[in-house]
Amino acid sequence: MGNLMGSWRYKEPSTVEECDSTWGSDSESDEPAAEDDSGISDPASPAESGRSAAEPGDASPQLPGSPESAPKMKRSFYAARDLYKYRHCYPNYKESRQPNEYRNLRFYLNKIPLVPDGIYIEEILTKWRGDYDKLEHNHTYIQWLFPLREQGLNFYAQELTQDEIKEFQSTREAKRRFLAAYSLMLDFYGIKLLDKSGNVARAPNWQERFQHLNESQHNYLRITRILKSLGELGYEAFKPPLVRLLLEESLCHATLPNMQHSALEYYVYTIRLPASRRRLLRYARQYYRPAHAFLWGPPPKKRGAGGGGSGGAGSSGIRAPAPTPEQQRKGEESAVSSAASAEIMVSSH
Structure with a gap:
């Protein structure tokens, strides 16, 4: 047994489906799972696994304006793989630093400034709140305020x-300063932190800030980082309320329409519990338009609809064996006979 465990090697996922186990243990009760994302998923249909471009070579006839005439979209494998590694705590990641090199912790204890700006955390928390121009245009502080187990754009962090x-x-x-930093950034985005459970709501300045956020899309990358950092530093429970609010604003109220894709492709998938992701995606699917283009739902066999298609609802997920040559010949003869009968019936009219 020891040899088997010692010989195990991490296998890099090669498809979006391998990266996403959201619907792998689906249940109607949707009780919170007792363990993190397993990384095991059921195969999704082609319509479920797409994001950004039309499928080449699809020459089937399509009516203008029909759902089928819209470009077939694909989910991003890059995003799925990145968030898979995050949820699984970066498999095969090597760590070698000693405790006295804990620069992120020392920064939050106000013992060292962030590099390269030379600014201490207390100055940011006390003087930057409400200084939206500084928070928007300075690009070095975010890696220090929200550290991760991966390298960001500021290589000094x-x-x-x-x-x-x-x-x-x-x-x-x-931890006190980290929550203050989180509140600082939420205010920048027009959101307020309501309590110690992580619940959030619109801030008094939400209209002005949402308009800015809808147009300043580099902040969407920052939000992904903030969500990841919350999970790393013990605030996993803070993520679903924020993601839910951003889904509601982007899908229901159209205050952040440009954020729809980032919220579904990135923010939801920073959440480690599959049950929490399922609840958010079920909520989003109610309001996503056009409905047929929603890419983040369960594979068809999980949807509970009856019959039709491979792996349809109620299916066991086991494919029937391929027909033998004799069965195929009989099927073709039957099809020819049916076609001939149909032609006779049409002629009689």
Whole structure:
């Protein structure tokens, strides 16, 4: 047994379906799962797995304005793989730093400034709140405020390690400042933090800030980073309320229409519990338009609709064996006979 475990190697996922286990353990009760994303998924139909371009070579006749005439979209494999690695705590990632190099923790303890700007955390928290121009145009602070176990655009910022994460989560002063930094960024986006459970709502300045956020799309990458960092530093429960609000604003109220794709392709998939992702995606599917283009639902066999198509609802997921040559010949003869009968009936009219 020891040899078997010792010989195990991480296998890089090669498809979107391999990266997404959201619907792999679907249940109607949708009770929170006791464990994180397993990384195992059922195969999705071609319509489920798409995102950005029309399928080449699709020459089937289509009526103008019909759902079938719309370009077939695809989900991003890059996004799916990135978030798969995040949810699985970066398989095969090597860590070597010592405790005295915990620069992220030391920054949050106000012992060192962020590099290269030389600014301390307390200055950011006390003087930057409401300074929206600075928060918009400075591109070095976000990696320090929301550290991850992956390299960002500021190469002076260090990645987190598992040991540093443990130290951070046990340090009250660091956690207090981290929540203050989260509140600072939410205010920048027109959102307010309501309580210690992570519930959020529109802030008084929401109209002005949502209009800016809808147009300033580089902030969508920042939000992905913020969500990831929340999960790394012990605030996984804060993610679903924020993602739910952004889905509601982008899909229901059309205040953030440009954010729809980022919310569905990235934000939902930062959440580690499959049950939480399912609830958000079921909510989103109610309001997504056009409905036929929703890419993030369960494979067809999970939808509970009856009959039709391979792997349809109620299907066991096991394909029937291929017909023998004799069965295929009889089927072709039957089809020819049926066609001839239909032709006679049409002629009689």
